[in-house]
Amino acid sequence: MMIELWSIALLIFCSILSNSRGAYIGINIGTDVSNLPSALDVVALLKAHQITHVRLLDADAHMLRALADTGVEVMVGVTNEEVLGIGERASTAAAWVTKNVVAYLPSTNITAIAVGSEVLTAIPHAAPVLASAMNYLHKALVASNINYQLKVSTPLPMDIIPRPFPPSTATFNSSWNSTIFQVLQFLKNTNSYYMLNAYPYYEYVSSDGIFPKDYALFQPLSAVKEIVDPNTLFHYRSMFDAMVDAAYNSIASLNFSGIPIVVTETGWPWYGGAKEPDATIENAETFNNNLVRRVLNNSGPPSQLNFPINTYIYELFNEDKRPGPVSERNWGIFNTNGTAVYPLSLSAFDNATANSSGVFCVAKQGADIDKLQSGLNWACGQGQADCAAIQSGRLCYFPDNVQNHASYAYNNYYQRMRNVGATCDFDGTATTTTIDPSYGSCRFTGSQNTSSGGGDLFPPTAFGPVGQTAGSSILQVQDIGCMLLLLALLVLHVDLQIVL
Numbered sequence: 001m002m003i004e005l006w007s008i009a010l011l012i013f014c015s016i017l018s019n020s021r022g023a024y025i026g027i028n029i030g031t032d033v034s035n036l037p038s039a040l041d042v043v044a045l046l047k048a049h050q051i052t053h054v055r056l057l058d059a060d061a062h063m064l065r066a067l068a069d070t071g072v073e074v075m076v077g078v079t080n081e082e083v084l085g086i087g088e089r090a091s092t093a094a095a096w097v098t099k100n101v102v103a104y105l106p107s108t109n110i111t112a113i114a115v116g117s118e119v120l121t122a123i124p125h126a127a128p129v130l131a132s133a134m135n136y137l138h139k140a141l142v143a144s145n146i147n148y149q150l151k152v153s154t155p156l157p158m159d160i161i162p163r164p165f166p167p168s169t170a171t172f173n174s175s176w177n178s179t180i181f182q183v184l185q186f187l188k189n190t191n192s193y194y195m196l197n198a199y200p201y202y203e204y205v206s207s208d209g210i211f212p213k214d215y216a217l218f219q220p221l222s223a224v225k226e227i228v229d230p231n232t233l234f235h236y237r238s239m240f241d242a243m244v245d246a247a248y249n250s251i252a253s254l255n256f257s258g259i260p261i262v263v264t265e266t267g268w269p270w271y272g273g274a275k276e277p278d279a280t281i282e283n284a285e286t287f288n289n290n291l292v293r294r295v296l297n298n299s300g301p302p303s304q305l306n307f308p309i310n311t312y313i314y315e316l317f318n319e320d321k322r323p324g325p326v327s328e329r330n331w332g333i334f335n336t337n338g339t340a341v342y343p344l345s346l347s348a349f350d351n352a353t354a355n356s357s358g359v360f361c362v363a364k365q366g367a368d369i370d371k372l373q374s375g376l377n378w379a380c381g382q383g384q385a386d387c388a389a390i391q392s393g394r395l396c397y398f399p400d401n402v403q404n405h406a407s408y409a410y411n412n413y414y415q416r417m418r419n420v421g422a423t424c425d426f427d428g429t430a431t432t433t434t435i436d437p438s439y440g441s442c443r444f445t446g447s448q449n450t451s452s453g454g455g456d457l458f459p460p461t462a463f464g465p466v467g468q469t470a471g472s473s474i475l476q477v478q479d480i481g482c483m484l485l486l487l488a489l490l491v492l493h494v495d496l497q498i499v500l
């Protein structure tokens, strides 16, 4: 009997897994940019990189028009200046919806309204009307009969969770109890989701070395550095997961459950002032590539494995007109001329970044020979780089030295694997360059000069059959795992019956 119940529970669990398809990566588009490209150019950039979800920090008419008929899902934003008015008068909310949403449907696929940005901490005087602003907007959607197409929510910062670690004991700052309670009640009643702005960057820099940088950057942790929640014994592989779980637990501490979290902002600045040494291009590249890989793997954080963590990266362009420290103006992943600031693939099939930035990965001049040799061995072995060209008699064999061979192997590995998060490091012996390292008839992978890079860039072993997203193939593995487990239990069940 027990076993039958277990099988049923497992079957339900399996079907939940199968239904939680398609975690997505979206991107924030801020507009405090001096050379902001035209809306059509922005949309062309989004399409070139197969970006399927965007969050506008406002409801810019040009962007909303340009996004029509693109298939991109759009989250529009009520600005903080507008929150108070909308929270005070239903008619203001209705007018906002008519002007900024109804006018663009259905050609522009607006699927959510984000009410303000971090209202509780940015404009606390508006907190008392936050829930009513959300309610009025929702009622306006109901009146237009579009409430099933759009969710209303409000992006909340991690700051309202004073002690996020360990995640199991995290709670909201109790001075916000009543506001947050109303917000959660609204989200629950309208089947909406919790919008979380979660920045491991800030958590890491303010934690004074308590947490290893690798943890903030989703890099593998050595056994001694593993981060474990002492109450749940969950192992946290990344600070990002721990932050999302802290928010889930804070919600649970107010007795709400079943409200999914969507991360409306996260990212890493790539340049900062003298006192911001962690804002580097290497860290930003590592963080964002690992983030994409993490999110697209489709699993939830340890406490909520079946809620994928849909996430919007902050942000498309540097907002050079923003006030504050230098890093504040350097979160963008693209230059305004459309080139990538650093190689980043926003989806498993984003080939556009693969060579549009023309970035190669080569051995550093003067790097330690032994380390280079290990890097070379790793790349051609476990790293599955295609090292045929550096074998004796082949085009890239000469000059026959470790430096040259490592460069070729590092670069081949990097070009093939950066779409799934690989970085150019190799124990500090590698560096990126925009100068094509090809020479004579030796063509480096990704060189614009190769006749067809396609086969090299996307080997079937690394990416699975074309036409399948990384998410769905991983999910299938989970499904198969589930089914096998189920089968095992059924067999066990039969065995037991025979024994009995």
Ligand SMILES: *[C@@H]1O[C@H](CO)[C@@H](O)[C@H](O)[C@H]1NC(C)=O
Binding pocket: 071, 073, 106, 109, 111
């Ligand atoms: C808009 O997005 C929703 C949510 O993914 C989707 O179900 C719907 O088909 C999209 N609508 C259009 C017109 O593309």
Ligand SMILES: *[C@@H]1O[C@H](CO)[C@@H](O)[C@H](O)[C@H]1NC(C)=O
Binding pocket: 162, 173, 174, 175, 176
């Ligand atoms: C909680 O929020 C209040 C109001 O913003 C603030 O004064 C207080 O310092 C916060 N408490 C903690 C522990 O962060």
Ligand SMILES: *[C@@H]1O[C@H](CO)[C@@H](O)[C@H](O)[C@H]1NC(C)=O
Binding pocket: 171, 174, 175, 177, 253, 254
């Ligand atoms: C806020 O909620 C927490 C968790 O339920 C509770 O422990 C706390 O007493 C509440 N604080 C106030 C001021 O109501």
Ligand SMILES: *[C@@H]1O[C@H](CO)[C@@H](O)[C@H](O)[C@H]1NC(C)=O
Binding pocket: 253, 254, 255
């Ligand atoms: C949550 O539920 C528990 C158990 O029913 C109760 O003791 C607690 O007071 C509730 N907390 C809140 C914030 O409502």
Ligand SMILES: *[C@@H]1O[C@H](CO)[C@@H](O)[C@H](O)[C@H]1NC(C)=O
Binding pocket: 237, 238, 241, 294, 297, 298, 299, 474
């Ligand atoms: C997905 O990421 C989570 C968190 O890092 C990890 O625990 C899990 O094993 C990953 N799943 C797969 C299939 O890679």
Ligand SMILES: *[C@@H]1O[C@H](CO)[C@@H](O)[C@H](O)[C@H]1NC(C)=O
Binding pocket: 335, 336, 337, 338, 339
């Ligand atoms: C694009 O802009 C970046 C940053 O301003 C600059 O470094 C780069 O050379 C530009 N590329 C092109 C092709 O104009």
Ligand SMILES: *[C@@H]1O[C@H](CO)[C@@H](O)[C@H](O)[C@H]1NC(C)=O
Binding pocket: 048, 349, 351, 352, 454, 458, 466
């Ligand atoms: C990316 O590559 C795949 C297969 O290699 C191809 O089907 C797809 O059209 C390419 N996308 C772009 C934007 O080039």
Ligand SMILES: *[C@@H]1O[C@H](CO)[C@@H](O)[C@H](O)[C@H]1NC(C)=O
Binding pocket: 352, 355, 356, 447, 448, 450, 451, 452, 453, 454
């Ligand atoms: C990437 O490289 C391929 C093959 O070399 C080329 O056809 C394609 O146009 C390049 N894409 C970009 C965006 O430069």
Ligand SMILES: *[C@@H]1O[C@H](CO)[C@@H](O)[C@H](O)[C@H]1NC(C)=O
Binding pocket: 440, 441, 449
């Ligand atoms: C491409 O390669 C050929 C032969 O190696 C060389 O002659 C030509 O200059 C190269 N073109 C560019 C743009 O690098």
